[in-house]
Amino acid sequence: MTQLVQPISNASAAFTATKAESQVTSSVTISEASGGVFSTQNTGSGTLSMGHGIKGSVINTSTGTIADAYGGMFSVTRTSGTVTRGYGVYTGTIQGTSKWSFYASDSSTPSYFAGAVGIGVQYPVAPLDIASESGNTVRFARYSGSNGANSIQIVRGRGTLAAPATPLYGDNLGDLSFQGYSSGVGARILATASEDHAAGSASGAELRFLTTLNGSTTPTTQMRILNDGRVVIDGAIEFLGNVNQNVKDQGATGGASIDFNVATIHTSGSNCGGSPDFVLYNIKDGGNYTLVVTSSTINTCTFSFPAGMTAKWLPPNGGRIAGSDTIYNFFRAGNTIYVNWTTGYQ
Structure with missing residues (x-):
């Protein structure tokens, strides 16, 4: 049935091509009433490529405007009496080799739910409420040819x-x-x-x-x-300092950068005598750090400390004992770095 609607002026009326209504006016108990029953049945031995129990669509084929288009619209209301349980959409048994209660094929179209959504929960108490008696409750998977991992974002505003x-x-x-x-x-x-x-x-x-x-x-x-x-x-x-007990060997390079974020203990075979021999980075307030110099020369090792830091030595920095190792310990308190060093390890 096709209903042709051609109003000559603005109208607020609702135009309906087909209307089916089931009214129960008695006071007895009725097991079921339907406004309309639609079904598609394959009773032969052939193959039906696609079957629709009911199919709805909204199509705009001209230059006019459809403000709100609904492929299907359902509501449950009452003006008096009681509605014990209301279902906007209820799907019963779904049988098939592959089957879905709801299937949204347009991946670019979002879904919107104003109320709470329950998965395995009949009466959800949160916007998303999930429950399961076995298996994983939530699973995240990403399949992509580019680098990147799944992420869970919690946003607060x-x-x-x-x-x-x-x-x-x-x-x-x-x-x-x-x-x-x-x-x-x-x-x-x-x-x-x-x-x-x-x-x-x-x-x-x-x-x-x-x-x-x-x-x-x-x-x-x-x-x-x-x-x-x-x-x-x-x-x-x-x-308060970097808790990292790895040992980093700096080799024999003079002017080496010592990054205490990499390790709290560094070794070096530098002969020293440069200006500076070692540039120190990432000395955290309250942290203890160590540098072991293993070269056998007597040259004084010089240091560049982070900007704003003052170094205090015990004993005063000076030459090393030939043919031995030297250990420098650094402790930071506020903007002061206390350096205790010992030479002569053989």
Whole structure:
């Protein structure tokens, strides 16, 4: 059936080509009522390439405008009485070699859900609520010919969804909570803003790790990774310098760059006598570092320290004992680097 609609002026009426309505007016119990029943059946031995129980489409073939186009629109409403359970769309048994309850073939078209979505959960209590009795609950996979890994992004903003704003100092940026059913949170990983954020210029943050003692239900912070990389464990042990006990051999090159982010212990066969012999980098406040010079000369080794740092020596820097190794220990406190050195190791 085709209904031709040609209004001669603006009209707010609804035009319908086909309308089917089922009304129940009695007070008895009716098991089922349908406004329309549509089906496609293959009762022969041939092959049906495609079958539609019901097919809806909206097509604009001219220069006019369709403001909102719906391939299908469903609603459940009431003006009185009771609707015990309302289903906007309900799919029953789906049988097939390959089968899907919902299949969206257009990969460029997003899906929008204003309410909560439950996967394995009939009554979701969060925007996305997932439950499973076996297997992985969530799986992420990426297949690409280019370099790159899967990522999980947790975004926190102030303001509103329509007018978001950057977070401020102390704001919770993300929270991973681990808990048993009905027993409360057992452990958490929490990210917080360590400064007021600003687009393109400031996004400082720190991580907190919380655990719960046996017999307790209150998680407490056990470790923090500060925005500058320092690690605080249980408020008592602070690794303020670089905790890296690797040994890096610098070879016999004079003027070598010593990067204490690479290792806290370096060795060198430099004969010294240059200006400077060693350029030191990444000496962290509170950190202890070591340089072992293994050359057998008596030349004094000279050093270039990070800008703004003052070096104090014990004993004063000087020549080394011939034919022996020399050990230099560096300890930073604030802007002062204390250097203790010993020569004559044989």
